[in-house]
Amino acid sequence: MSIETTGHDHDPFRIGCAVDADALDDPVYRQLIPRLFRLITPENAMKFVSLRPSRDVFDFAAADRVMELAEAEGLAVRGHTLAWHSQLSEWVGELPAGERADVLRDHIHTVVGRYSGRIEQWDVVNEPLDDDGAPRRTPWFEASGIDYIADAFRWAHEADPSARLFINDYNVEDLGEKSDAYYVLVQRLLAEGVPIHGFGAQGHRIVGDPPTTMRENLQRFADLGLQVALTEVDIRMPVGVDEASVACVNAADLERQASDYTTMVAAARAVPECTAFVLWGLSDGHSWIPETFAGFGAAHVLDGRLQPKPAFDAVFGEQAQAAVEVEAALP
C-alpha cells in the first residue's frame, strides 16, 4: 500500500477509531488503522471484565496488543474505561459493598500505573448518570455513594499525573436534561479540586436525527477549562434483507448518514478544545450494532467489504483519496 496519511501533526483534533484487539490478527485491519487514524481506543480490551478474571489476577494480554500497535505506529491512545457498571466482572457484585472501594482503587492504580505516560486520555468514569441525570445505581455507587466518582479521578491522577482524565456518557451530545446534569456535576468536581480534564460525548446516533446543539453544549464544558471529545461515534440505520436474503440498506439512508457525520464533525471541529472524534469501529463488519440493536446496522464509514461509504468522505474530507488507494490494495 502506498498511502500517506494526510493527518496534520499539530492539529489537536484527531480522528480516531475503536480497535478490536482480536481483529489485529487480520493484516488488512492491522494496516488500515494507522493509515486512517492518529488516535485509537481499545473497544473492549481495557474494560474491567477483560482485565480482571478474578480479584487476584490482571490479564493485560489484549490491552498490551493494542498498546503495541499504538506505539509501533505513533498513535495516541484513549484508555477505556475504569469505573463502569457494564462489562464488570461478576465477582465485584458478589463482594461486600465495604470492599468494593478498595478493589476500585487497586484496579485504577494498577491499570493506570501500568500504562503511565503512554495513555493520553482515560475515560475514568463511564455512564455514571441515568437519562434523567440522577446517579446510576452501579455497584460502585452502591458501595460508596456519589463520591466514587471523585475518588476514581483522584486515584487515576495519582497513578498517571500526565493523563487527561475524562467523564464519558451517551445521549449527551446536545443540550438537555442529561448534559445539564453533567454540567452541574463537573462544576462541582472542579470546585472540589478533583482532577477532571475532559468531557466525552459518546455519539451513538440513529440516522436522520443528528445533534442540533452539540457545538454549544460542548463549548460550555470547554469554557469550564475542560477538553471535550466525541468518543464513540456511530450512526446506525435500519437494515433489511432482500429476496436473496442479502442484507440491504436504503440508499437515501446512506446519504442521510453522510450528512449526519458531516454535521457532527463540523460541530466538533468548531470547538477548539475538542481533541478527538473517535469512530466506534472500523467498518460495518467490525461493529457492535447488529448484535445490540436488532434490525439496525451499517453504522460506520466503511462497509462490510471495507469499501468507503458516502460517510467516509464526510469524515475524512481530503483524505478520501486514501480510501481509493486502500481499496486498490485490498487482497
Ligand code: XIL
Ligand atoms: C461495546 C463494544 O463495542 C462491544 O463489543 C461490547 O460487546 C459492548 O460494549 N458504550 C461504551 C462502550 O462505553 O464501551 C460500548 O462498547 C458501547 C456503549
